[in-house]
Amino acid sequence: MAGTGIKTQDWAAFRAEAQRMLEAALDQMQEAAERPWQPVPGDIDARYAIRAEAQGPEQTVDRIIADVLPYHGGNIHPRFWGWVQGSGLASDLIAALAAAAVNANMGGRDHGANYMERAVVDWTRAKMGMPEGASGILVTGTSQATVIACQAARLRVMKDLRKQGQGDVRLTAYAGEGVHNATLKAVELLGIGSDNLRKVPLVGGQMDCAALARIVAEDRAAGALPFLVVGTAGSVDLGLFDDLNALADAAAALGLWLHVDGAFGAWTRIADEPYRSLSDGIGRADSIALDFHKWMYVGYDCGMALLRNEDEHRAAFAARPSYLEGAERGLAGGEPWFCDYGIDLSRGNRALKVWTALETYGEAAFCEAITGNCALAAAMAAEVEAQPLMALGAPVVSNICVFTARCDLAPETQSQVNAEIAQTLQESGEAVFSTTRMDGRVMLRAAITNHRSRPADVDAAIAAVAREAARV
Amino acid sequence: MAGTGIKTQDWAAFRAEAQRMLEAALDQMQEAAERPWQPVPGDIDARYAIRAEAQGPEQTVDRIIADVLPYHGGNIHPRFWGWVQGSGLASDLIAALAAAAVNANMGGRDHGANYMERAVVDWTRAKMGMPEGASGILVTGTSQATVIACQAARLRVMKDLRKQGQGDVRLTAYAGEGVHNATLKAVELLGIGSDNLRKVPLVGGQMDCAALARIVAEDRAAGALPFLVVGTAGSVDLGLFDDLNALADAAAALGLWLHVDGAFGAWTRIADEPYRSLSDGIGRADSIALDFHKWMYVGYDCGMALLRNEDEHRAAFAARPSYLEGAERGLAGGEPWFCDYGIDLSRGNRALKVWTALETYGEAAFCEAITGNCALAAAMAAEVEAQPLMALGAPVVSNICVFTARCDLAPETQSQVNAEIAQTLQESGEAVFSTTRMDGRVMLRAAITNHRSRPADVDAAIAAVAREAARV
Numbered sequence: 001m002a003g004t005g006i007k008t009q010d011w012a013a014f015r016a017e018a019q020r021m022l023e024a025a026l027d028q029m030q031e032a033a034e035r036p037w038q039p040v041p042g043d044i045d046a047r048y049a050i051r052a053e054a055q056g057p058e059q060t061v062d063r064i065i066a067d068v069l070p071y072h073g074g075n076i077h078p079r080f081w082g083w084v085q086g087s088g089l090a091s092d093l094i095a096a097l098a099a100a101a102v103n104a105n106m107g108g109r110d111h112g113a114n115y116m117e118r119a120v121v122d123w124t125r126a127k128m129g130m131p132e133g134a135s136g137i138l139v140t141g142t143s144q145a146t147v148i149a150c151q152a153a154r155l156r157v158m159k160d161l162r163k164q165g166q167g168d169v170r171l172t173a174y175a176g177e178g179v180h181n182a183t184l185k186a187v188e189l190l191g192i193g194s195d196n197l198r199k200v201p202l203v204g205g206q207m208d209c210a211a212l213a214r215i216v217a218e219d220r221a222a223g224a225l226p227f228l229v230v231g232t233a234g235s236v237d238l239g240l241f242d243d244l245n246a247l248a249d250a251a252a253a254l255g256l257w258l259h260v261d262g263a264f265g266a267w268t269r270i271a272d273e274p275y276r277s278l279s280d281g282i283g284r285a286d287s288i289a290l291d292f293h294k295w296m297y298v299g300y301d302c303g304m305a306l307l308r309n310e311d312e313h314r315a316a317f318a319a320r321p322s323y324l325e326g327a328e329r330g331l332a333g334g335e336p337w338f339c340d341y342g343i344d345l346s347r348g349n350r351a352l353k354v355w356t357a358l359e360t361y362g363e364a365a366f367c368e369a370i371t372g373n374c375a376l377a378a379a380m381a382a383e384v385e386a387q388p389l390m391a392l393g394a395p396v397v398s399n400i401c402v403f404t405a406r407c408d409l410a411p412e413t414q415s416q417v418n419a420e421i422a423q424t425l426q427e428s429g430e431a432v433f434s435t436t437r438m439d440g441r442v443m444l445r446a447a448i449t450n451h452r453s454r455p456a457d458v459d460a461a462i463a464a465v466a467r468e469a470a471r472v
Numbered sequence: 473m474a475g476t477g478i479k480t481q482d483w484a485a486f487r488a489e490a491q492r493m494l495e496a497a498l499d500q501m502q503e504a505a506e507r508p509w510q511p512v513p514g515d516i517d518a519r520y521a522i523r524a525e526a527q528g529p530e531q532t533v534d535r536i537i538a539d540v541l542p543y544h545g546g547n548i549h550p551r552f553w554g555w556v557q558g559s560g561l562a563s564d565l566i567a568a569l570a571a572a573a574v575n576a577n578m579g580g581r582d583h584g585a586n587y588m589e590r591a592v593v594d595w596t597r598a599k600m601g602m603p604e605g606a607s608g609i610l611v612t613g614t615s616q617a618t619v620i621a622c623q624a625a626r627l628r629v630m631k632d633l634r635k636q637g638q639g640d641v642r643l644t645a646y647a648g649e650g651v652h653n654a655t656l657k658a659v660e661l662l663g664i665g666s667d668n669l670r671k672v673p674l675v676g677g678q679m680d681c682a683a684l685a686r687i688v689a690e691d692r693a694a695g696a697l698p699f700l701v702v703g704t705a706g707s708v709d710l711g712l713f714d715d716l717n718a719l720a721d722a723a724a725a726l727g728l729w730l731h732v733d734g735a736f737g738a739w740t741r742i743a744d745e746p747y748r749s750l751s752d753g754i755g756r757a758d759s760i761a762l763d764f765h766k767w768m769y770v771g772y773d774c775g776m777a778l779l780r781n782e783d784e785h786r787a788a789f790a791a792r793p794s795y796l797e798g799a800e801r802g803l804a805g806g807e808p809w810f811c812d813y814g815i816d817l818s819r820g821n822r823a824l825k826v827w828t829a830l831e832t833y834g835e836a837a838f839c840e841a842i843t844g845n846c847a848l849a850a851a852m853a854a855e856v857e858a859q860p861l862m863a864l865g866a867p868v869v870s871n872i873c874v875f876t877a878r879c880d881l882a883p884e885t886q887s888q889v890n891a892e893i894a895q896t897l898q899e900s901g902e903a904v905f906s907t908t909r910m911d912g913r914v915m916l917r918a919a920i921t922n923h924r925s926r927p928a929d930v931d932a933a934i935a936a937v938a939r940e941a942a943r944v
Contacts, residue, residue, distance in 0.1 A: 006769065006837045006923040009562055011502050015495075021566045022494050023487075025573035030483050037803050040584050048584075048591040050827060054834025057566065063831065064570045068824065071584030072574040074803055082803060083795065085818075088575030090481055094493045094529065096568035098536045101497035102544040103560035103771045112512050112520075112543030119520040140612060141818040151661055165665025168640035181793050182817060188791075189623055189815060191663035193637025236795055293818060297478065299575045301820035319660075321653050322909040323555065323708055323917070330895035331509050331546055331554060331904060343661060345654060346557075346613040346765060348773035352540065355522060359535065362526025365478045423802035432803060437794040445795070451478040 017057035022093070024065045029076065029090050032452060036429030037074025044071070074432050079457045081446035082426075082434035084236065084264050084294050089451075092299040095356035099349045106138075106347040108324065108337025117338065117351035123358070124290070124304055127269050128262075129283025135310035137341040138302065138350040142263040143182040145289030145305035148342050150186045152287065152307055152316040153228045153257035162316075172196045172219045175230035176207035178237060180261050182289070183230050196224070205240040205397070207231065209250040216254050229256045233279045234265020237436050238393075239377075239400035239447070241265060244281030251286075259287045263303075264449055265398065266290040270363060271370040275398060286312075292350075295370055295399075295449045298357050302350045305342070313341055369451040373399045376458055377448050383462040389469060390462075393438040399448045402438060405469035415442035421468045431461035489529035494565070496537045501548065501562050504924060508901030509546025516543070546904050551929045553918035554898075554906035556708060556736050556766050556872075561923075564771040567828035571821045578610075578819040580796065580809025589810065589823035595830070596762075596776055599741050600734075601755025607782035609813040610774065610822040614735040615654040617761030617777035620814050622658045624759065624779055624788040625700045625729035634788075644668045644691045647702035648679035650709060652733055654761070655702050668696070677712040677869070679703065681722040688726050701728045705751045706737020709908050710865075711849075711872035711919070713737060716753030723758075731759045735775075736921055737870065738762040742835060744843040747870060758784075764822075767842055767871075767921045770829050774822045777814070785813055841923040845871045848930055849920050855934040861941060862934075865910040871920045874910060877941035887914035893940045903933035 028035065041047070047067045055063070075085040104113035121136035139145050154171060155161055171192050175183055177199050187197045198219070200212045216226045229251050231242040244260060251258035260266070260282050267290070268279045282288060285308065292302040307313040318340035320326070327333050339345045358366075381396040384403045391407035406417050418435060419442050425431045433444040444465065500507065513519070519539045527535070547557040576585035593608035611617050626643060627633055643664050647655055649671050659669045670691065672684045688698045701723050703714040716732060723730035732738070732754055739762070740751045754760060757780065764774040779785040790812035792798070799805050811817045830838075853868040856875045863879035878889050890907060891914050897903045905916040916937065 006561065006833050006841050009502070011498070014562055015498055018494060018498060018562075018565050018569075019491070021569045022490060025569040026483070026487055026490060028573040030481070037583065039801075040582060040587060040806075044584060044587045045591065048588045048827070050591055050595045050830050052835055054837060055831045057563070057832055060563070060828060060831045061566060064566070064828070068570055068584055068588070069573060073576050073581055073583035073585070075577065076573075076575055082581075083577075085577050086575070088572065089478065090486055090490075091529070091532070092572040092575070093490050093569060094533060094536070096572040097490075097493045097497040097565060098540055100560065100564040100568040100771050101500040101541060101548075103548055103558070103564070104545050105547065105555075105557050105765075105772050109545055109554075110512060111509065111545035112516060112540055113545070115512060115516045116520045116540070119517070119522055123522045140816050140820065143816045143818070147661070147815060154663070161663065161665070162660040163665055163667050165642075165659075165668055166638060166663040167642075167665075170637075170639075181791060181796075185789070185791060185815060187637075188634040189619070189662065191626070191633065191638040193633065193635055193639075195635050196637055291818065293577075293820075299572050299820075300577050301816070301818055303818070317657070319653060319657060323906065324653075325907065325909075327891065327895055327907075329511075330898040332894070332898075332906065334512075343619060343657060344612050344615045344773070346615070346763065346773055346775070348612065348765075348771075355520070356532055356536070358522050359527045359532045360529050361478050363524055365526060369478050419799065422804070423799060426802040426804075434795065434804065435797065435799075437797075 014057050017061045021061050024069060025093055028069050032076045033078050036077045037426060037432060038429065039427065040071045078450065078452035078454065079431040079461050080450060081448050082432040084447040084449055086293045086297050087450040087452055088299050089297050089357050091357045091360040092353055095353035099352045104349045106349055107339040107345045109331050110334025113349050113351060114334060114338060116355055120351045120354045125306055128266060128288055128306060130306055130308055133310060134306060134308050135313040135341065136304055136306040137338055138304050139342060140301040141293065141303035142261060142289040142291050143185060145303050146182045146186045146261065147189060148305040149259045149287035149289060150190055150228060152312050153259060154190065155316045156257055156312055157225060157227045166191060170196065170224045172198055172224040172226045173228040173230065174198050174200050174212055174215065176200050176202050176232055176242060178235050179230055179232060180236045183261060207242045207247060209246050212250055213254060226256060229258055231258060231260045233260050233262035233282055234398060238402060239398035241278040244279065248281050248284035257286045260285040262288050262290040264291060264295040267295040267370055268398065270367050271374065272367060275371060275374045278398060292354050296366060297451050298353045302353060317342055373448040376453055377401045379455060380446060380458045380462065383458065387466055393443045402436060402443050402445045404441060404443050405465050406472060411441045417469065417472050418442045418444050421465055424468055425464055430464045486529050489533045493533050496541060497565055500541050504548045505550050508549045509898060509904060510901065511899065512543045550922060550924035550926065551903040551933050552922060553920050554904040556919040556921055558765045558769050559922040559924055560771050561769050561829050563829045563832040564825055567825035571824045576821045578821055579811040579817045581803050582806025585821050585823060586806060586810060588827055592823045592826045597778055600738060600760055600778060602778055602780060605782060606778060606780050607785040607813065608776055608778040609810055610776050611814060612773040613763050613765065613775035614733060614761040615657060617775050618654045618658045618733065619661060620777040621731045621759035621761060622662055622700060624784050625731060627788045628729060628784060629697060629699045638663060642668065642696045644670055644696040644698045645700040645702065646670050646672055646684055646687065648672050648674050648704055648714060650707050651702055651704060652708045652735065655733060679714045679719060681718050684722055685726060698728060701730055703730060703732045705732050705734035705754055706870060710874060711870035713750040716751065720753050720756035729758045732757040734760050734762040736763060736767040739767040739842055740870065742839050742842065743846065744839060747843060747846045750870060764826050768838060769923050770825045774825060789814055845920040848925055849873045851927060852918060852930045852934065855930065859938055865915045874908060874915050874917045876913060876915050877937050878944060883913045889941065889944050890914045890916050893937055896940055897936055902936045
């Protein structure tokens with residue numbers, strides 16, 4: 001095809017197609033409320049099969065508009081509250097264009113994007129209340145950040161780990177019941193083993209620090225090397241928060257590294273009360289994992305590992321062979337290089353979308369949206385309690401509301417009804433709840449990390465649940 | 473500021489700013505040759521500091537145009553050959569817009585983007601010559617893919633690893649001298665220890681399979697559990713390729729998992745001869761790590777782990793707690809979920825930029841560009857050899873040319889001169905070489921993974937090196 005080779009663009013034609021793509025993308029965002037999730041068509045594999053021949057930009061944009069934009073995951077819709085998913089920002093379009101044009105490899109070297117990442121890290125550090133000089137790196141998400149934090153924690157107690165491996169030292173880590181799967185996957189990946197992630201009972205929804213001390217003492221007595229306790233700021237099922245000040249005290253007393261999983265809940269730091277206090281003490285952690293793509297609403301993927309001590313961060317990852325040697329000037333300058341702070345040597349530009357969001361909308365808009373999401377979860381809980389046959393699974397603490405649509409039925413039947421309602425409302429496009437299990441029952445679960453949600457959306461969704469529940 | 477809240481967009485105003493951003497991004501790509509890397513200004517930290525107040529889209533786009541676009545990393549310039557960096561595609565602009573509008577979380581669930589990722593995985597699998605049914609996942613890059621592959625390899629020999637950890641089993645892995653640092657970092661991360669990554673000598677630039685067998689036997693005799701051999705398709709320093717068929721035979725005979733680091737070199741699979749043959753046998757590997765953001769030119773970040781056996785892939789990572797249970801219909805359907813194939817639960821949309829590039833330009837354009845890059849490296853070598861005071865560090869095998877600008881000087885002085893020339897040409901904007909060490913000397917190194925490079929660029933760059941070398 002003429003004009004579609006990689007080297008020789010017909011720029012005028014290409015420009016027109018890019019403009020058409022931009023308009024369609026803007027339409028998709030502007031009309032988010034009219035475009036709920038819909039099932040993918042049965043011939044989707046055929047539509048997406050990669051063709052041998054160049055199609056050119058016009059055909060490609062046609063196909064994206066027809067076959068890609070309509071089959072999104074639903075999470076940009078104002079009544080999407082499934083799992084804990086972000087809802088995306090219009091500013092992402094601006095950031096995405098600039099990022100594609102710059103095409104930064106943020107593993108190192110001396111160019112603007114790395115300075116911007118440092119600005120984003122420093123802004124986040126300050127919001128979390130970590131001291132100046134604390135270290136951080138943008139990653140795909142909390143799962144990666146958890147791996148980075150766990151490895152740094154392990155290095156603190158095993159200085160020769162990188163060379164010698166863990167060997168026969170039995171490291172043990174601690175987390176509350178209900179800890180997110182990311183921590184489990186991290187200890188599996190690192191070869192520590194999930195048997196050595198001890199689950200500490202909760203009291204009032206928070207890790208029982210007395211029980212923690214008891215289990216640590218037992219493990220020490222049995223020859224293990226306790227090294228890490230993982231606190232939770234926003235549990236995935238219920239949005240619960242550990243008492244992070246108490247945990248920081250306990251970690252210090254027990255000689256453990258305190259890591260906080262703050263995937264979404266860390267952002268209560270910039271919410272109004274009573275939600276801000278939930279994460280009090282988070283800045284005392286040795287490390288925090290958090291996401292921007294959930295409750296800061298920026299596009300996927302974007303998370304961060306924050307580590308209190310930069311030397312410990314570097315000790316876990318810094319390594320630069322001769323082909324990556326730095327220089328005092330020129331493009332090989334710009335120390336430090338981010339490849340020394342994590343797993344990846346080549347790194348995409350996540351800083352720009354965070355920076356663009358904060359610059360465009362300002363921190364106050366995020367404070368308002370996050371606080372508003374918690375208020376909506378509380379409003380949803382009130383509506384649930386006002387319905388005679390519905391019941392909450394647990395009190396709403398932050399932004400997550402778990403409930404059953406028919407508390408009058410046997411547990412098994414409740415599970416069927418709730419699962420059925422979730423699927424029916426997903427398919428009708430009315431609302432997206434996900435499900436979870438509580439007290440032996442499948443329940444409906446709304447995690448509100450959606451800046452497009454309004455009170456009327458909650459009203460409509462609960463009315464739809466009530467309608468479906470009445471059909472049983 | 474009116475109209476800049478997250479919820480209430482002034483869409484007409486926002487649309488105008490997004491259009492302005494698009495035009496600036498297109499200009500940046502169209503004028504790539506006129507915009508080389510330049511040093512970042514001294515006040516860059518102040519320019520990027522995040523402000524408390526909303527700036528709105530107009531001010532934000534102004535700042536991006538003034539302070540972000542000019543300070544790129546140079547890798548979109550036609551005379552950029554530093555490290556091994558990709559050069560970006562205009563199609564990335566189209567893909568980035570659609571990806572931002574859809575904002576897919578590709579950890580799971582039933583929506584289009586996951587089907588597209590499966591299409592991209594399957595296309596890549598076929599190109600690499602892996603059998604149908606092989607498994608894959610898009611990741612940030614080869615570093616992540618290497619971690620995934622190493623963990624799956626470890627699970628093959630230690631079925632209970634996820635629960636019990638590695639314990640006192642001494643696993644040993646094998647790779648040729650010159651293996652990329654990504655493998656080293658992976659065995660460190662997994663707690664295996666870099667002492668247990670044994671370096672096998674090379675013969676003629678390829679791993680010596682007889683030596684491999686000897687070292688494996690010694691390790692076995694000493695009580696270790698050899699589990700993994702890492703082959704290289706495109707070494708980072710010189711672009712060398714192991715004999716992958718011989719390695720596959722050796723791995724089978726020795727009972728080792730064969731992983732191939734094909735970060736860039738894997739793409740010789742779609743090049744013309746004599747380059748295609750370099751990666752013969754790669755499809756016989758148990759796993760391959762490769763990048764799209766290097767030699768497929770798509771924007772950062774984008775790599776892939778391919779695993780021959782899907783069961784082994786899942787055995788290393790699959791884990792779905794109750795809040796991620798699948799369903800037969802609705803949004804929670806769409807098995808399998810990609811979160812069961814890697815570390816990340818939340819995942820960005822990397823498939824769309826690969827798909828858009830292949831659809832827009834067609835595979836033949838990539839074949840031509842990759843083959844052309846190798847031809848340019850050969851041409852550069854010829855020019856180096858034609859210069860009386862220059863000398864190659866090694867013969868050019870694929871797309872990497874390493875040379876010294878002044879072979880007449882003492883090694884120490886050569887190092888200074890070569891490092892100085894690299895920096896001077898970076899700062900002048902004439903060309904970007906990186907450096908590496910060879911035979912005790914710092915040398916200039918060009919890794920040509922740049923679809924914008926033409927023969928005239930090589931001529932100009934070598935002339936500039938000669939000019940600077942003559943000044944000494």
